[in-house]
Amino acid sequence: MDKEQAWSDWIKERDDPGTAHTKPEALDDITVLDLSYKSFAGCYCSSMLAEFGAEVLRIEPPEGDFIRTCTPYGMLYKGEGLNYLTEGRNKLHITLDLEKPEGREIVKSLASKADVLIETYRPGVMDGWGIGYEQLKKINPKLIFASITGYGQFGPMSRSRMPDYDNIAQARSGIQSGTGEVMPEGKSYDECPWAVPTKAGPWIGWAQPGTFMAVGIMAALYWRWTTGEGQALDVATAEAYARFDDFAALWYEGAGVAAERFGSLDTAAWLYCFAPTRDGAVFLGGLRLEMWQAFADMVGKWDEWGAADWTNLTVFTEKEQQLKWAPLVFAETRKYTNEELVNMSIEYARKGRLAPITPVVAPVCSPEEAMKDANWFDRGIFTPVKDPVYGELIVAQAQHKMSETPVRTKWVCRPVGYDNAPVYQKYMGFGPSKLKKLKGAGII
Amino acid sequence: MAEKTWGNYKEKKRSRPLPLKGIRVLEVCTLILGPSGPGFLAMMGAEVIKCEIPPMGDTCRDMTPFGYLFKGCGPVFTHNNPNKYWLGLDLHKPEAKKVFLELAANSDIIEENLRPGVMESWNVGYRQIKEVNPGIIYLAKNGFGQWGKYAAENRPSNDGASQGFSGYAWMSSFPGQPPLKSRIYPCDDYGGLMGEMAVLAALHYRKRTGKGQYIELSQSENIMRTMSWVWPYQQITGKTAMPAGNRDVSICPADTFYCADGAFVAIAAPAPEEFGGLCKAMGRPGLAKEPRFKDHLTRLKEDNAAEILKIIADWARTRTAEEIEEMAEKHGFAASRVYTVKDVTEDGHFQERGFITAVDDPLLGQYRSYEFPVMMSKTPPKVKWSVRAVGFDNEYVMAHHLGKSEEEIKQLYQCGALGKWADVPGRRPPDGWDGKAGLNVAEDGKEKEQR
Numbered sequence: 032m033d034k035e036q037a038w039s040d041w042i043k044e045r046d047d048p049g050t051a052h053t054k055p056e057a058l059d060d061i062t063v064l065d066l067s068y069k070s071f072a073g074c075y076c077s078s079m080l081a082e083f084g085a086e087v088l089r090i091e092p093p094e095g096d097f098i099r100t101c102t103p104y105g106m107l108y109k110g111e112g113l114n115y116l117t118e119g120r121n122k123l124h125i126t127l128d129l130e131k132p133e134g135r136e137i138v139k140s141l142a143s144k145a146d147v148l149i150e151t152y153r154p155g156v157m158d159g160w161g162i163g164y165e166q167l168k169k170i171n172p173k174l175i176f177a178s179i180t181g182y183g184q185f186g187p188m189s190r191s192r193m194p195d196y197d198n199i200a201q202a203r204s205g206i207q208s209g210t211g212e213v214m215p216e217g218k219s220y221d222e223c224p225w226a227v228p229t230k231a232g233p234w235i236g237w238a239q240p241g242t243f244m245a246v247g248i249m250a251a252l253y254w255r256w257t258t259g260e261g262q263a264l265d266v267a268t269a270e271a272y273a274r275f276d277d278f279a280a281l282w283y284e285g286a287g288v289a290a291e292r293f294g295s296l297d298t299a300a301w302l303y304c305f306a307p308t309r310d311g312a313v314f315l316g317g318l319r320l321e322m323w324q325a326f327a328d329m330v331g332k333w334d335e336w337g338a339a340d341w342t343n344l345t346v347f348t349e350k351e352q353q354l355k356w357a358p359l360v361f362a363e364t365r366k367y368t369n370e371e372l373v374n375m376s377i378e379y380a381r382k383g384r385l386a387p388i389t390p391v392v393a394p395v396c397s398p399e400e401a402m403k404d405a406n407w408f409d410r411g412i413f414t415p416v417k418d419p420v421y422g423e424l425i426v427a428q429a430q431h432k433m434s435e436t437p438v439r440t441k442w443v444c445r446p447v448g449y450d451n452a453p454v455y456q457k458y459m460g461f462g463p464s465k466l467k468k469l470k471g472a473g474i475i
Numbered sequence: 476m477a478e479k480t481w482g483n484y485k486e487k488k489r490s491r492p493l494p495l496k497g498i499r500v501l502e503v504c505t506l507i508l509g510p511s512g513p514g515f516l517a518m519m520g521a522e523v524i525k526c527e528i529p530p531m532g533d534t535c536r537d538m539t540p541f542g543y544l545f546k547g548c549g550p551v552f553t554h555n556n557p558n559k560y561w562l563g564l565d566l567h568k569p570e571a572k573k574v575f576l577e578l579a580a581n582s583d584i585i586e587e588n589l590r591p592g593v594m595e596s597w598n599v600g601y602r603q604i605k606e607v608n609p610g611i612i613y614l615a616k617n618g619f620g621q622w623g624k625y626a627a628e629n630r631p632s633n634d635g636a637s638q639g640f641s642g643y644a645w646m647s648s649f650p651g652q653p654p655l656k657s658r659i660y661p662c663d664d665y666g667g668l669m670g671e672m673a674v675l676a677a678l679h680y681r682k683r684t685g686k687g688q689y690i691e692l693s694q695s696e697n698i699m700r701t702m703s704w705v706w707p708y709q710q711i712t713g714k715t716a717m718p719a720g721n722r723d724v725s726i727c728p729a730d731t732f733y734c735a736d737g738a739f740v741a742i743a744a745p746a747p748e749e750f751g752g753l754c755k756a757m758g759r760p761g762l763a764k765e766p767r768f769k770d771h772l773t774r775l776k777e778d779n780a781a782e783i784l785k786i787i788a789d790w791a792r793t794r795t796a797e798e799i800e801e802m803a804e805k806h807g808f809a810a811s812r813v814y815t816v817k818d819v820t821e822d823g824h825f826q827e828r829g830f831i832t833a834v835d836d837p838l839l840g841q842y843r844s845y846e847f848p849v850m851m852s853k854t855p856p857k858v859k860w861s862v863r864a865v866g867f868d869n870e871y872v873m874a875h876h877l878g879k880s881e882e883e884i885k886q887l888y889q890c891g892a893l894g895k896w897a898d899v900p901g902r903r904p905p906d907g908w909d910g911k912a913g914l915n916v917a918e919d920g921k922e923k924e925q926r
Binding site for chain 2 (some may be wrong): 041043058069079113158164181182188189192193199209212220224227234235247253259263265266267271273283284298314315318346348350352377394400402405409410428429432434
């Protein structure tokens with residue numbers, strides 16, 4: 032064992048994303064068809080597989096997927112929407128019109144050679160086209176058929192006509208209702224339209240269900256090793272996101288309480304909040320009694336607050352206690368800048384009365400500050416991708432560091448139908464003249 | 476067709492196999508980022524042995540909404556730790572390290588969420604474990620990873636720190652208001668989920684090649700991935716991405732609206748047929764043809780978006796949330812009341828799908844919980860049993876997995892390597908436990924199912 036080398040150096044040598052291109056890929060034996068439409072959840076799901084090396088054929092209608100137009104403020108970069116630009120990564124982009132019988136025949140043929148199919152049409156649409164799970168499994172019993180929709184494949188709401196969007200999933204999950212500022216006493220919605228149930232800004236109601244499905248696909252692939260059988264998988268986006276509601280279901284089940292908004296304090300924890308500072312805000316965390324005591328000590332309130340006599344953290348979690356202590360804590364944090372408070376906590380870990388115990392203090396950053404933070408850059412998150420079509424582009428990547436089969440972003444995106452020629456040649460044996468004919472007939 | 480694939484899914488769940496049966500996981504995890512991932516694997520049938528330092532165990536046992544314990548257990552803890560086996564093992568003790576390495580030799584996956592180098596300093600780090608089990612898949616999760624500036628400073632982290640560090644909270648607020656912390660722990664939960672993506676990909680690779688590997692992740696780096704357009708936008712424009720409250724700046728219209736009955740409803744209608752349907756529902760079909768709203772990209776432009784959202788907001792004030800949901804169904808756009816947790820739990824659809832699932836646990840009794848949210852037609856994942864006191868399964872794990880004799884187990888208790896719960900709430904078994912219910916018994920080396 033090469034123990035003489037420090038752990039951090041030893042592991043960095045083996046999992047630095049900068050060396051990813053020299054290593055094998057975990058899923059390069061897997062072929063995926065991604066038929067998702069109007070759904071970032073589907074795109075995100077296939078990105079997960081593509082990053083680990085799967086060959087993903089991204090199948091769009093000839094005019095392209097509507098999701099490409101879902102871009103902030105209608106902004107395009109080199110003709111592409113900014114969201115799609117981040118999750119077209121590593122996928123081969125082909126076109127195919129599923130409304131046409133010839134298009135469906137081609138899908139059947141592709142499905143006979145694929146391991147996984149991802150789709151996001153309303154339940155019943157694929158069946159109606161003759162390319163649903165029961166139909167395709169006759170052609171390929173090993174196929175894993177993954178559907179992501181708003182309400183899932185069965186149950187009364189599965190027959191709903193309503194499409195699936197991130198903000199709908201967030202609203203339906205029960206999470207948005209309990210997140211947000213508390214309405215100040217005596218104020219109304221019109222005076223404080225920001226004191227309302229508040230959703231997360233990022234498309235977590237799509238990214239997270241897509242990730243759940245990717246995990247489900249991996250489990251189904253594992254089961255296939257032993258049995259040789261494929262199966263159908265079903266994710267409803269609102270359910271998937273609701274699963275992240277860590278305490279609310281049991282609180283309601285046991286006490287009949289539906290979690291309400293509590294601003295940037297935390298219903299289930301103390302010390303655990305955003306606190307205002309001279310130049311912004313910090314997060315404060317102290318989930319063990321000693322860490323809360325360390326915070327009191329760090330801001331010079333050990334004696335005044337009687338921190339030495341505290342014996343139980345749970346009492347501080349109670350609502351009245353939180354509302355009593357939060358203003359006292361904020362009065363202290365307002366005296367300092369973010370940087371001063373962060374440094375105080377690092378210093379406390381070295382020299383404080385309770386060292387190495389120290390409260391968690393982290394700056395609440397804008398994403399611009401995050402992108403300029405050398406820590407993340409050095410760890411490969413914001414390494415620009417040199418894309419042959421879109422040039423050098425920054426997308427978040429390399430979130431898994433792996434010693435043997437690291438993830439990698441080989442390209443960020445491709446225009447509609449960019450890979451038609453090589454893909455149809457490889458999978459269908461279609462040469463240029465056949466492709467031209469199909470294109471003329473509006474099939475690809 | 477759906478009937479053929481999914482008919483009686485809830486009932487069939489009981490008799491069907493689980494997809495990860497036969498996979499063994501050792502976890503040395505606390506709070507949420509750590510245990511949630513192995514919890515997902517456990518719901519899919521992996522055998523997860525959770526190692527806690529006795530007698531207090533996982534700090535998450537203390538996380539209680541306003542001090543509320545659910546049947547004597549912390550609800551956050553209960554939510555994230557289903558289907559596990561409970562080992563009280565003090566890794567500070569040399570005898571415990573030996574036990575851990577014996578277990579590691581027979582495991583497929585190890586997961587921990589300690590600060591960098593801690594497992595190594597206890598002599599049970601990746602470099603030590605791969606000597607006894609070269610095929611091991613080892614996942615380390617924490618705030619900043621194993622190397623880099625913040626890792627070197629040995630900074631502690633929490634979900635809330637990641638919401639701050641990543642810009643996620645910034646993007647999840649109203650313009651002009653301070654950044655807002657989510658009520659849930661999105662960075663922890665999402666990091667936990669992403670960890671299993673890598674673990675299962677590594678397992679696939681091991682099936683192909685026999686090779687194990689080391690995986691590390693940071694919760695901040697993972698949540699950044701979900702922020703999509705923010706990064707290229709900042710690179711291309713040189714501007715900071717700004718929050719927009721409940722409005723989705725990439726989809727128009729998509730926002731949350733205040734209704735006549737004081738409820739809130741989320742609406743989305745960006746595609747042509749959806750937007751047309753919404754305009755019809757509002758009694759203004761002509762809007763869909765106006766140049767400023769004619770196609771999605773045009774509608775998304777700041778001024779146009781503000782105008783259409785104002786029109787919808789004024790209309791929504793005159794309708795109840797329920798009326799708007801009905802119109803959405805009729806006209807083919809998307810709308811949902813902002814559900815409370817009560818709405819989710821009582822929702823007939825979620826119940827019929829078994830997402831709201833009935834747990835019948837020998838210690839905690841009967842209760843409703845949220846199921847694993849990927850339905851699998853042949854191998855349905857499920858919550859089988861609930862959380863246990865610190866060290867609850869010590870005897871079972873020692874005898875069944877390692878073949879230890881009663882005498883050997885006694886010695887492990889005597890030297891403090893093994894331990895059980897402290898007699899405090901959230902650590903000990905729920906009141907009224909008869910000393911037997913829920914215990915696993917190893918008989919003749921054969922596993923006996925959880926009673």
